[in-house]
Amino acid sequence: xxxxxxxxxxxxxxxxxxxxxxxxxxxxxxxxxxxxxxxxxxxxxxxxxxxxxxxxxxxxxxxxxxxxxxxxxxxxxxxxxxxxxxxxxxxxxxxxxxxxxxxxxxxxxxxxxxxxxxxxxxxxxxxxxxxxxxxxxxxxxxxxxxxxxxxxxxxxxxxxxxxxxxxxxxxxxxxxxxxxxxxxxxxxxxxxxxxxxxxxxxxxxxxxxxxxxxxxxxxxxxxxxxxxxxxxxxxxxxxxxxxxxxxxxxxxxxxxxxxxxxxxxxxxxxxxxxxxxxxxxxxxxxxxxxxxxxxxxxxxxxxxxxxxxxxxxxxxxxxxxxxxxxxxxxxxxxxxxxxxxxxxxxxxxxxxxxxxxxxxxxxxxxxxxxxxxxxxxxxxxxxxxxxxxxxxxxxxxxxxxxxxxxxxxxxxxxxxxxxxxxxxxxxxxxxxxxxxxxxxxxxxxxxxxxxxxxxxxxxxxxxxxxxxxxxxxxxxxxxxxxxxxxxxxxxxxxxxxxxxxxxxxxxxxxxxxxxxxxxxxxxxxxxxxxxxxxxxxxxxxxxxxxxxxxxxxxxxxxxxxxxxxxxxxxxxxxxxxxxxxxxxxxxxxxxxxxxxxxxxxxx
RNA sequence: GCCGCCCUAGCUCAGUGGCAGAGCAUCGCUUUCGUAAAGCGGGGGUCCUCGGUUCAAUCCCGAGGGGCGGCUCCA
Numbered sequence: 001x002x003x004x005x006x007x008x009x010x011x012x013x014x015x016x017x018x019x020x021x022x023x024x025x026x027x028x029x030x031x032x033x034x035x036x037x038x039x040x041x042x043x044x045x046x047x048x049x050x051x052x053x054x055x056x057x058x059x060x061x062x063x064x065x066x067x068x069x070x071x072x073x074x075x076x077x078x079x080x081x082x083x084x085x086x087x088x089x090x091x092x093x094x095x096x097x098x099x100x101x102x103x104x105x106x107x108x109x110x111x112x113x114x115x116x117x118x119x120x121x122x123x124x125x126x127x128x129x130x131x132x133x134x135x136x137x138x139x140x141x142x143x144x145x146x147x148x149x150x151x152x153x154x155x156x157x158x159x160x161x162x163x164x165x166x167x168x169x170x171x172x173x174x175x176x177x178x179x180x181x182x183x184x185x186x187x188x189x190x191x192x193x194x195x196x197x198x199x200x201x202x203x204x205x206x207x208x209x210x211x212x213x214x215x216x217x218x219x220x221x222x223x224x225x226x227x228x229x230x231x232x233x234x235x236x237x238x239x240x241x242x243x244x245x246x247x248x249x250x251x252x253x254x255x256x257x258x259x260x261x262x263x264x265x266x267x268x269x270x271x272x273x274x275x276x277x278x279x280x281x282x283x284x285x286x287x288x289x290x291x292x293x294x295x296x297x298x299x300x301x302x303x304x305x306x307x308x309x310x311x312x313x314x315x316x317x318x319x320x321x322x323x324x325x326x327x328x329x330x331x332x333x334x335x336x337x338x339x340x341x342x343x344x345x346x347x348x349x350x351x352x353x354x355x356x357x358x359x360x361x362x363x364x365x366x367x368x369x370x371x372x373x374x375x376x377x378x379x380x381x382x383x384x385x386x387x388x389x390x391x392x393x394x395x396x397x398x399x400x401x402x403x404x405x406x407x408x409x410x411x412x413x414x415x416x417x418x419x420x421x422x423x424x425x426x427x428x429x430x431x432x433x434x435x436x437x438x439x440x441x442x443x444x445x446x447x448x449x450x451x452x453x454x455x456x457x458x459x460x461x462x463x464x465x466x467x468x469x470x471x472x473x474x475x476x477x478x479x480x481x482x483x484x485x486x487x488x489x490x491x492x493x494x495x496x497x498x499x500x501x502x503x504x505x506x507x508x509x510x511x512x513x514x515x516x517x518x519x520x521x522x523x524x525x526x527x528x529x530x531x532x533x534x535x536x537x538x539x540x541x542x543x544x545x546x547x548x549x550x551x552x553x554x555x556x557x558x559x560x561x562x563x564x565x566x567x568x569x570x571x572x573x574x575x576x577x578x579x580x581x582x583x584x585x586x587x588x589x590x591x592x593x594x595x596x597x598x599x600x601x602x603x
Numbered sequence: 604g605c606c607g608c609c610c611u612a613g614c615u616c617a618g619u620g621g622c623a624g625a626g627c628a629u630c631g632c633u634u635u636c637g638u639a640a641a642g643c644g645g646g647g648g649u650c651c652u653c654g655g656u657u658c659a660a661u662c663c664c665g666a667g668g669g670g671c672g673g674c675u676c677c678a
Contacts, residue, residue, distance in 0.1 A: 051677095051678090052677055052678060053678090054676070054677060055676085056676050057676060063675095068606065068607050068608095069607080070607090070608090071607095112678095113678075116677090116678045117678080120678075126678085127678085139678060140678095156672060156673080157606095157608090157673085158606075158672055158673030158674070159605065159606025159607060159673060159674060160606080160673065160674045160675085161605080161606090161675085162675090163675055164674065164675035164677085165674095165675080166604075166674075170605065170606050170674085171606090171674090172606080172607085173606095175672095175673085201671095205614080206614095212670095214668075218668095218669070218670090324604050324605095325604070326605070326606095326673085326674080327604095327674095329671095503638085505637055506637090507635060507636095508636095533635085534640085534641085535634090535635090535636055535637095536636065536637055537636090537637090537638070537640065537641090538639080538640050538641080539638090539639095540638050540639055541638095541639035541640055542640085543639090545639080551638080555637055556637095557637080565637080565638080567638055571638085573638065
């Protein structure tokens, strides 16, 4: 907003102490850029009301109450910002009383600012920041002068709700970013382009991995043959590892009576996410949103002894959850997905050993994909929790001990737990430095209680087991999306839908090409042959675009010498060699990694 | 769900209130070729759906469907 008078110069760059306001130089720069942007928008649209404009992880945004922006507003706002920056105005800070602040912003008609002031606790300092004519309620800190903002960019517009609540006014958000140098900005914009290039939705189409069909329904994934191979490899791997570690595979139905989910508590806590209620013969049925109640049903199918605990049921369970249409996103956020799920039924004194084994298992699996950098998170009791606080405290203490015993640093996500128990989450870091949470281990005292699960203890008494819900990859769909983006579509050979393609130089080598393909297939490799009338260069190009790890060129020369001329997708040509030799090499290289032995390099 | 933008050939995308276009792919023919696109020719469209305005709608308006960017990293 404009002020006629300029505040007396006081401290400029001084943050007020407030825990969650970041105060690194870059955040300061970006927050200052957001003020400049707000000023620019106000110059273009004097009636726009300002709200908030924080620095965020890779830039900043500012929310306005104004008419929606159009794409070409980006340039206009940038041009206006450039002027403000060229003026090299000083950022000035002033502390005023609550009353002065209210009068000032009410006078400007800045109702959002008034609301913010009213929400500031009594006794806290209220400060204004001004550059030129633009004054904003702001805790700071800021840079000294607008001229210090040397590299910025307005990125996009979006709708956002006041205070993030959809019951509140719809605001217009402008996203931007700023960096200390033009080179840094350029690098960031390149990263954004790279992320776009790796978008699993784009690659999924290009590589013919999967699709989502309007007729089938949004959020429901169709796995094409090539995507199905990737998924199959993952599922086989999980099935094998799970058995090695003492789990028992089970299968459960996709639909169940409403009572099951009522008993599990899902109906009460998950109602808005439940898919399709149907009524048949006077019974109400629901599509399963989680596997746990079904595994519980197996557990309670007969009396259990302490001797058989821990009981570990594993299932690649497909679940359906209704997600609001606006949040669906490729394979990342869908309405039907498969979890590499498992439920462990254990005694209280098995908690630590089992959780520790889970953590090891998770780390081993993640390492197979080359995810070495893993962060640990502990999520504690949320607001809408079920059960007794004492049980929660015991569970949280156990989790803490396990995490501490691993020697790995971990962060605590207060209130981030599920409604039935606290959890451990693992986050991986992909080739672009983005973090993804896939692996999760959740302790649950509630479900056994609700279903009155029991086991007979050594002294003959009936005791209640504790459950651990765990998923390593999480949702297979989402995990594959992460893999696609991590590898930029160039899967390591053990995951590649086609591992080797035979490319004939001309029709003259067709029969030999088929023979070579046969040898590869017989060796257990996923191979095919391009016998089309395309020229060699075109065939190579197609194989490159499909990101096939090995191309085996066969022409008359190779045919005569009974060899193949291999080329890798990195563009390297390997010496011509007998097919059997190469097949052996490839089989070894394509072996599915096991026990945490990595066999993957990110693209 | 909400706000904005988008929906044209299998794919990527031009375009117009009055015959609907390109490149790639596909099909046919020619070429028989040595490491990232051979040449020529043919076929291919309810311009997302429904309704309205108009002499006339792919285009303008409305509703619906689908997609994309977002929707508290708080003054």
